[in-house]
Amino acid sequence: MSESDTREKLLTVAARLFHEQGYAATGISTILREAKVNSGSLYYFFPTKEALLLGVLDQYLDRLEPEVLRPAFEKTNDPIERIFAVLGGYRQMLQMTGCAMGCPIGNLALELSDSYPGVREKLAGLFRAWCDGIQRCLDEAADRLPDHVDRGMLAQFVLTVMEGAMMQARAHRSLDPYDASMAHLKSYFDRLLAGA
Amino acid sequence: MSESDTREKLLTVAARLFHEQGYAATGISTILREAKVNSGSLYYFFPTKEALLLGVLDQYLDRLEPEVLRPAFEKTNDPIERIFAVLGGYRQMLQMTGCAMGCPIGNLALELSDSYPGVREKLAGLFRAWCDGIQRCLDEAADRLPDHVDRGMLAQFVLTVMEGAMMQARAHRSLDPYDASMAHLKSYFDRLLAGA
DNA sequence: GTCTATATATTGATAGAC
DNA sequence: GTCTATCAATATATAGAC
Numbered sequence: 001m002s003e004s005d006t007r008e009k010l011l012t013v014a015a016r017l018f019h020e021q022g023y024a025a026t027g028i029s030t031i032l033r034e035a036k037v038n039s040g041s042l043y044y045f046f047p048t049k050e051a052l053l054l055g056v057l058d059q060y061l062d063r064l065e066p067e068v069l070r071p072a073f074e075k076t077n078d079p080i081e082r083i084f085a086v087l088g089g090y091r092q093m094l095q096m097t098g099c100a101m102g103c104p105i106g107n108l109a110l111e112l113s114d115s116y117p118g119v120r121e122k123l124a125g126l127f128r129a130w131c132d133g134i135q136r137c138l139d140e141a142a143d144r145l146p147d148h149v150d151r152g153m154l155a156q157f158v159l160t161v162m163e164g165a166m167m168q169a170r171a172h173r174s175l176d177p178y179d180a181s182m183a184h185l186k187s188y189f190d191r192l193l194a195g196a
Numbered sequence: 197m198s199e200s201d202t203r204e205k206l207l208t209v210a211a212r213l214f215h216e217q218g219y220a221a222t223g224i225s226t227i228l229r230e231a232k233v234n235s236g237s238l239y240y241f242f243p244t245k246e247a248l249l250l251g252v253l254d255q256y257l258d259r260l261e262p263e264v265l266r267p268a269f270e271k272t273n274d275p276i277e278r279i280f281a282v283l284g285g286y287r288q289m290l291q292m293t294g295c296a297m298g299c300p301i302g303n304l305a306l307e308l309s310d311s312y313p314g315v316r317e318k319l320a321g322l323f324r325a326w327c328d329g330i331q332r333c334l335d336e337a338a339d340r341l342p343d344h345v346d347r348g349m350l351a352q353f354v355l356t357v358m359e360g361a362m363m364q365a366r367a368h369r370s371l372d373p374y375d376a377s378m379a380h381l382k383s384y385f386d387r388l389l390a391g392a
Numbered sequence: 393g394t395c396t397a398t399a400t401a402t403t404g405a406t407a408g409a410c
Numbered sequence: 411g412t413c414t415a416t417c418a419a420t421a422t423a424t425a426g427a428c
Contacts (some may be wrong), residue, residue: 006393022307024220028422039423041394048421089305100310106363110217110306113366114296153376156364160377161353165361168352171305171320180349181356188384195387202411224404235405237412245404 007045007055009035015056019104022111023053030176041195050116053108057122060105069133079140080189086134087162087182094169094178095137105130131155144193161185203241203251205231215300218307219249219276249304253318256301257325265329268271275336276385282330283358283378290365296355298366299325302359327351340389357381 013035017026028049032039046052072085090103101107109123135155142151161181168177208233224245228235244249260274268281286299297303305319331351338347357377364373 022218022220024218025308025311027420029420040396040425043423044393046333047423059238088397102306102309107306109363109367110298110303111319112221113298115217115221120367120369124369127364127367154374154380157357157377157380160357160360160373161366162360163363164356164358167302167305167359168356169362170321171316171323173316173320177352177356180346181353182348184353184384188380188387191384191387191391223402225402234413236407236414239405240411243405 006037006041007027009053010037010042010045010052011055014052015059016054019054020103023108024111050119053119054122056120057126061126064126064129064133079137080193082137083134083158083174084182084186090162090166091175091182092164093177099169099173099175102166103163106166127159127161128179132162134158145193146195158185188193202233202237206233206238206248207251207255210248211255214249214252215303219304220307224381245296246315250318253315253322257322260322260325260329263285275333276389278333279330279354280378280382286358286362287338287374287378290362290371294372295365295369295371297360298362302362304343327355330354342388343392345388354381
């Protein structure tokens with residue numbers, strides 16, 4: 001196994017465990033066991049557990065465009081439908097995990113925004129990048145939206161609804177709250193687009 | 197100090213620390229030190245750390261009506277304004293903590309929905325109770341809302357937006373995302389109320 | 393870069409006197 | 411109900427040979 005394979009494997013396993021169990025609840029020893037890597041190797045690449053987390057967050061940023069946004073955008077050419085295609089992707093993730101796991105970024109944001117400043121900044125950067133993707137869609141649909149709408153703020157609202165909806169779906173172990181919130185978001189968009 | 201004073205103090209300190217640091221990141225020893233209580237006393241009242249958490253959640257449910265809903269409802273008689281008064285209360289909490297702490301229930305929901313079944317159910321119960329409070333307002337305003345609106349789902353949407361907005365405020369350490377999302381929620385309500 | 397062995401602190405929880 | 415002392419397990423991290 002090449003050097004960077006080990007690094008990648010550690011990032012993959014750590015990302016999965018942080019997502020499944022949370023950061024604090026995931027022990028280094030569990031990561032080592034599941035990645036089949038020894039302690040010395042992990043600490044060769046990542047001096048601390050926090051550094052490993054930062055690596056995981058960097059990886060999420062790298063994968064946002066190719067694995068989250070682009071696949072959804074490819075489903076349709078209508079910019080507003082593209083936004084709801086992204087939201088549909090998260091619904092699929094909920095469905096596949098029985099509404100157990102939620103958004104990996106959102107989970108970490110509420111678990112440890114405060115604890116580590118560097119982590120908080122990276123999480124904020126991830127949210128900003130996600131919103132940028134949504135805003136690109138909104139900008140494309142600018143002529144269909146009322147003039148007074150701040151498209152950056154509207155993108156932020158879309159993220160807000162998505163994260164809140166995933167939280168509710170997870171807490172209730174049901175897609176219903178997610179679908180209900182998506183329906184209202186859709187209704188809001190319909191009204192915005194109609195009353196331009 | 198009377199027996200139940202000790203229990204109350206443990207619940208108060210544990211609630212604060214779980215809110216500030218998260219559940220997994222909060223050690224029993226820290227709770228004992230800050231509550232000035234000895235190990236034996238804690239385990240007399242709560243057989244495990246999880247039981248202590250369940251106690252904290254029970255306390256949150258007890259205090260929802262008197263400390264969250266009623267104070268907000270007393271600020272105005274208009275049922276829709278009452279909803280936004282509740283949301284304003286959370287804004288105040290964000291402001292007082294420099295956007296550091298977020299919603300105690302939401303934080304716990306994303307940290308440990310999956311880990312402990314009993315905990316997840318109590319969290320879901322808390323969310324349901326909160327939504328019930330909002331729905332009472334919506335029911336009062338039923339004649340001003342379009343007939344097709346499911347008021348339970350709309351209450352759920354209000355919670356979704358509130359939780360998502362608190363997450364964003366915390367991640368960005370700024371009230372702006374919270375205010376932006378509240379403005380959009382208000383705009384949605386205005387459109388619903390106008391187009392009844 | 394990887395290996396094994398280990399250090400040190402802290403974790404949640406218990407025992408038994410009072 | 412509260413106290414002190416302590417347990418066994420686990421935590422993150424390190425040392426040093428290979």
